[in-house]
Amino acid sequence: MDPARLPPIERLIKALKRLPGIGDKSAARLTYFLLAAPPDTAQDLGEALLRLRREVLLCEQCFNLTQKSPCSICSDPGRLETELCVVEEPADVAAIESAGAFHGRYHVLGGTLSPLEGAGPETLRIAPLLERIAAGNVQEVILATNPTPEGEATALYLARQLTSHSVQVSRIGYGMPIGGDLEYTDALTVRKSLEARRQFGA
Numbered sequence: 001m002d003p004a005r006l007p008p009i010e011r012l013i014k015a016l017k018r019l020p021g022i023g024d025k026s027a028a029r030l031t032y033f034l035l036a037a038p039p040d041t042a043q044d045l046g047e048a049l050l051r052l053r054r055e056v057l058l059c060e061q062c063f064n065l066t067q068k069s070p071c072s073i074c075s076d077p078g079r080l081e082t083e084l085c086v087v088e089e090p091a092d093v094a095a096i097e098s099a100g101a102f103h104g105r106y107h108v109l110g111g112t113l114s115p116l117e118g119a120g121p122e123t124l125r126i127a128p129l130l131e132r133i134a135a136g137n138v139q140e141v142i143l144a145t146n147p148t149p150e151g152e153a154t155a156l157y158l159a160r161q162l163t164s165h166s167v168q169v170s171r172i173g174y175g176m177p178i179g180g181d182l183e184y185t186d187a188l189t190v191r192k193s194l195e196a197r198r199q200f201g202a
Contacts, residue, residue, distance in 0.1 A: 057069060062093075073097075081138070084141050087108055088151065112146075112148075159171075
């Protein structure tokens, strides 16, 4: 059935279920909340969604989400042009920025390699990445893809592609989280923690 012909309540529930992490019950709960809330609540939400699609675009340099291109990071003269952090999605940029520990530039790939889902190198923004590196300002490329099978495969592929460029290639470290307990940590995380160990006090 055409979603546009569904009754309003069913249509909104169906639309909300398309969001990640939202199931039948959550979609229904949000729908009935909006019905019971003051009219301006739903109106504000609708206008925010419309502005999101209308005003947010991709940065022409790093492909992060922004309202103005180049984005505030790419146009910031205080950011290091010599360090380039490669991430999967714009949300990863936000996560790294919230830590306040990185002061270089970014490059958003737009996903990972996933042959089973038809995502090969041509579906990612690898060519623009290589063009940025070939420009000559980048000295270190930090591969910050997620520690998933797809993320690891993508990092390995990029590392191989970068062997012909005179840049240092590094991989983000990962392992035991602060406050974690070895007893409840999965084996892969423990193994990666041991592999990434460093001299005490270093």
